[in-house]
Amino acid sequence: MSSKKPVSKSGTSISRRQILKAAGIAGAVGAAGVLGSRSVGYAIAGNAPKIRLAWTEVAACHSPLGFGVAKGIYTKHNLDVELFYQGASGQTLIQALATGKADAGAGLIGDWLKPLEQGFDVKLFVGSHGGCQRLLASNASGITDIAGVKGKTIATYGIGAPPQVAFQVTLAKNGIDPETDVTWKAVPFDLVGETVNRGDADLAAHLDPWAYSIEKQFNFTKIADTQTGVYEGATCCVLGANGPFLDANRDAIRRLAEANIELHEYVAGHPDEVAAWYLDALKPAGLSLQDLEAVIGGLVSHNHPIGPELVAQIQRASEDLKLVKVLDPTTDPKAFAERITVNLLA
CATH class of the missing domain: 3.40.190.10 (Periplasmic binding protein-like II)
Structure with a gap:
């Protein structure tokens, strides 16, 4: 699952303005992007920070993460990303971060919020998609x-x-x-x-x-x-970073967010490529290429909030979880959302 060890030839990172544009406008990355150009190659600079990113490899909605490593999207942002298989539940994701086996991870908002309410030291920093x-x-x-x-x-x-x-x-x-x-x-x-x-x-x-x-x-x-009805416009999966790692590597986490947005914009327009990689690399039992294209293509991959938009999404989710008695009745959704997120645009 590893790829050439990369860095953008330009050595530049996406600007805050570009992040906002990518987070708010569909199709910011198209066929001419890094993944669409098979001839582009990358080499990791000696100082490229390493990030151990927890994922659930069998989950179709996590397949873009593996695809991003294999195709060099993280290395374009001068990151050395190593995927860590954290298991199939939110609790194992929490354990991976708590024990230092991973530095950041992808998970459902519904899995993140209760542990964070209880004081777990993680900051949510960017969304990935809606509906899975x-x-x-x-x-x-x-x-x-x-x-x-x-x-x-x-x-x-x-x-x-x-x-x-x-x-x-x-x-x-x-x-x-x-x-x-x-x-x-x-x-x-x-x-x-x-x-x-x-x-x-x-x-x-x-x-x-x-x-x-x-x-x-x-x-x-x-x-x-979880992408229509009461979930219309809601993101379901977000990335979070271990608090101490974020404090020491804020710029690397910002670039990870940039890469995540660019990657999911690409996936939105090219689910067939991600599905083909998923089938070849992970061989999910009982699923054909057409099945994977339908699942990955059906995700709302343009929904990747960051900054104030992420706070609003987390507040919305917190209100929902209070409604069904998952979060404590005394929790203030707005204050809670502000506490457990980090604004990488600030």
Whole structure:
């Protein structure tokens, strides 16, 4: 998964104005960008800082990170990025940063906020994309919309897992009590779809690419996701940095944010390239190239807030998690969002 060790030939970094433009305007990086030019090569300067970046390699929405290493996008920004496989849950991401095994990491907002509320020393600094979770109903359930979910059983892979929390918010904002009006059923990660298909639950709440596979395999109906409805315009995954590492390497984290924005803008226009890399490098079981193109291409890759926009997104997410009793009722969402983010544009 490693690539040539890089640095931009120009040695320059993206300006704050460019970051704002990339964060707010779709398509800032196109086919003429660094990844679109196969002839461009990079070599890491001797002083390129190393960043150990935690990721979940099996998650389709994390595939741009591996693609970025393989294709030299981080090295263009004079960074020596080493990917650290932190496991498949937010808790293992937190552990990787807490134990110093990683310096920064990518994770769902729903996984970040509770540990940060409890005082974990991490600052969130840039978003990546929106939408990588789905709520799916079996045909046998007869459910065709959110209203029909009331009184039903929802299978997911863990009580308190991101899909449950995400769709608790969806239900609550649609007048359905997520604690008393539905039943949540925890089942093994790889049996969520099968549990619903055999009639032991009515709906499945899962992450992509597994949610996509379940929807396709069993011909389930998508009732909600985390990029439409109550999540319209919301980012779902963000990058965070270990506090001490950020303090000592602020410029490197700023360049990591620049690279993340540039990378996801490229992915938005070239999901086929990322899917081909993902299939070849990681060989995800049961997923074809067409499946991966659909999953990666379906993400809202233009949604990567930074600076004040990120604060607003974190405040929004904090209000949602207070609504479903994940965050403490005394937490002030605005003050909390300001405390746990860092403005790299300042």
